[in-house]
Amino acid sequence: MARFPKPPEGSWTEHYGLGTEPMSYEDSISTEFFELEREAIFKRAWLNVGRVEQLPRNGSYFTKELLVARTSVIIVRDREGQVRAFHNVCRHRGNKLVWNDFPKEETSGISRQFVCKYHGWRYDLDGSCSFVQQEQEFFDLDKADYGLVPVHCDVWAGFIFIHLGKEPEQSLTEFLGPMVTALENYPFHLQSERWFYRSPVNANWKLYLDAFQEFYHAPVLHAKQTPPDFSAAAQKAGFEAPYYGIDGPHRVVSTAGIHPWNLAPNQLKPMEILTRSGLFGPWDMPDLNFEQKPAGLNPAGCDPWGLDSFQIFPNFVILIWGQSWYLTYHYWPTASNQHIFEGTLYFVPAKTARERVAHELAALSFKEYGHQDANTLEATQTMLESRVLDRFPLGDQEVLCRHLHKVAGEWVDDYKRQLTEV
Amino acid sequence: MIDALLPSEFSELEPFAAKWCLATEQERYMERLSSSMTEMQALYDAVTARAEEAMVYCDKFPLDEMPDDALNLLRLLYSMVMVSFPVEVWGQPRIPDTGAAYLDLLVEPIP
Numbered sequence: 001m002a003r004f005p006k007p008p009e010g011s012w013t014e015h016y017g018l019g020t021e022p023m024s025y026e027d028s029i030s031t032e033f034f035e036l037e038r039e040a041i042f043k044r045a046w047l048n049v050g051r052v053e054q055l056p057r058n059g060s061y062f063t064k065e066l067l068v069a070r071t072s073v074i075i076v077r078d079r080e081g082q083v084r085a086f087h088n089v090c091r092h093r094g095n096k097l098v099w100n101d102f103p104k105e106e107t108s109g110i111s112r113q114f115v116c117k118y119h120g121w122r123y124d125l126d127g128s129c130s131f132v133q134q135e136q137e138f139f140d141l142d143k144a145d146y147g148l149v150p151v152h153c154d155v156w157a158g159f160i161f162i163h164l165g166k167e168p169e170q171s172l173t174e175f176l177g178p179m180v181t182a183l184e185n186y187p188f189h190l191q192s193e194r195w196f197y198r199s200p201v202n203a204n205w206k207l208y209l210d211a212f213q214e215f216y217h218a219p220v221l222h223a224k225q226t227p228p229d230f231s232a233a234a235q236k237a238g239f240e241a242p243y244y245g246i247d248g249p250h251r252v253v254s255t256a257g258i259h260p261w262n263l264a265p266n267q268l269k270p271m272e273i274l275t276r277s278g279l280f281g282p283w284d285m286p287d288l289n290f291e292q293k294p295a296g297l298n299p300a301g302c303d304p305w306g307l308d309s310f311q312i313f314p315n316f317v318i319l320i321w322g323q324s325w326y327l328t329y330h331y332w333p334t335a336s337n338q339h340i341f342e343g344t345l346y347f348v349p350a351k352t353a354r355e356r357v358a359h360e361l362a363a364l365s366f367k368e369y370g371h372q373d374a375n376t377l378e379a380t381q382t383m384l385e386s387r388v389l390d391r392f393p394l395g396d397q398e399v400l401c402r403h404l405h406k407v408a409g410e411w412v413d414d415y416k417r418q419l420t421e422v
Numbered sequence: 423m424i425d426a427l428l429p430s431e432f433s434e435l436e437p438f439a440a441k442w443c444l445a446t447e448q449e450r451y452m453e454r455l456s457s458s459m460t461e462m463q464a465l466y467d468a469v470t471a472r473a474e475e476a477m478v479y480c481d482k483f484p485l486d487e488m489p490d491d492a493l494n495l496l497r498l499l500y501s502m503v504m505v506s507f508p509v510e511v512w513g514q515p516r517i518p519d520t521g522a523a524y525l526d527l528l529v530e531p532i533p
Contacts (some may be wrong), residue, residue: 196529224511224518271506274473343525350531353488353496355482359531360503363447365526368507368517376522 022391028204034336040415062108085153143241179247182296203377249313272392277358279325286348442501
């Protein structure tokens with residue numbers, strides 16, 4: 001018996017016209033498909049690379065390694081305070097411009113200019129070339145022609161996005177669409193306590209997106225995380241989402257919540273009771289000073305409300321918890337069967353030791369669950385690659401997985417069509 | 423005790439301080455992986471018994487201006503949290519069925 005009403009068509013999958021037949025996962029094991037994704041998706045979509053709080057002052061910068069597009073990008077706040085992005089390459093002989101110790105590792109800092117380690121060419125924060133070592137030795141060289149190569153860069157709600165195409169087909173807000181931009185006035189900026197995790201994962205990037213865009217797995221894979229009484233009840237009930245939304249290439253799943261502080265003690269771990277915290281976040285919530293709840297949040301009007309997980313195509317997730325904090329996921333492909341996973345938790349900064357200890361348990365819980373999710377993916381990837389099976393049935397609670405693979409296929413098909421038209 | 427790491431009110435936790443008052447989550451996680459269940463159970467039992475008082479003590483100071491001994495006490499509370507999963511649910515230091523997976527915490531709030 002369904003706890004939440006389904007759309008009139010009888011299922012979310014049919015409501016969104018996604019087809020109910022078993023799915024192929026060829027798009028997650030084919031190296032040819034992955035090569036197409038590099039161009040068709042990662043050079044044609046807006047990509048989130050971080051938040052404005054990572055650039056606190058004029059001259060603050062960080063680099064982002066984008067192996068999927070075979071480039072590295074510098075994101076910098078220039079002298080006027082504008083956020084800009086450039087390919088991280090010196091115009092002289094192509095050396096990587098900004099790096100420390102290990103050329104392939106990301107770095108960050110604050111600087112008045114960028115100086116190439118190789119021959120000392122310098123660039124202003126706006127990308128213009130300001131100095132050429134022994135300039136008189138060069139032939140008809142005008143520094144004005146040798147600025148850093150710009151990357152399209154725009155900011156929405158404090159999130160910094162770049163676009164690696166020559167000319168984006170859509171502006172950032174057009175690309176994000178009404179479902180995502182309805183979060184505009186959520187107080188992301190107040191939640192500046194940042195916890196940044198990274199993990200190399202031996203699985204296709206879409207498999208990890210799938211893992212976090214369905215919660216059908218949660219009562220099973222994570223059963224042992226909770227006391228037996230709680231796990232047994234959760235597994236018996238199974239998981240149902242009250243709402244799934246789709247807008248263009250983007251998706252959202254919303255969940256009903258629980259008030260952990262109202263649970264019986266045998267449903268909780270002693271550390272949760274002691275620290276008044278857990279996977280869903282601290283029990284004593286900060287005041288986020290909502291004047292008005294953002295229109296896009298808690299679309300099913302749940303009380304208590306669990307979370308909304310916005311899956312922003314291609315590889316970015318904003319997950320907003322009912323318990324007044326949020327996190328983001330990024331999945332950066334490095335090969336058809338590998339990617340770098342990044343998880344970033346954001347809290348209103350702890351003002352007291354007690355609040356800070358509560359954050360510690362929420363963050364550790366995230367890590368304990370994340371380990372289980374990540375390791376399962378490797379087990380999935382290797383057996384998908386066996387090609388013993390080529391059709392997989394997906395349930396209605398996995399509707400968003402279906403949508404992601406459909407959209408990825410459409411973007412690749414569209415790109416191939418454009419290639420043949422040229 | 424001349425070399426006490428913790429406030430004198432918490433002297434019975436001193437035997438755990440040298441091993442478990444660690445500044446970063448990465449260090450605490452590594453310590454967990456290389457510790458026995460007996461060691462972690464002892465830490466857990468000792469610190470949970472005083473955790474409420476410890477939080478009250480630490481809350482006397484602003485987070486960014488904590489004296490060294492209070493900061494060590496706070497870090498001991500973080501280690502109590504760190505060992506809670508092995509002690510309360512896993513029965514082993516490592517998360518079961520996670521093989522070689524790791525998820526490194528590269529940026530965290532200070533303290």
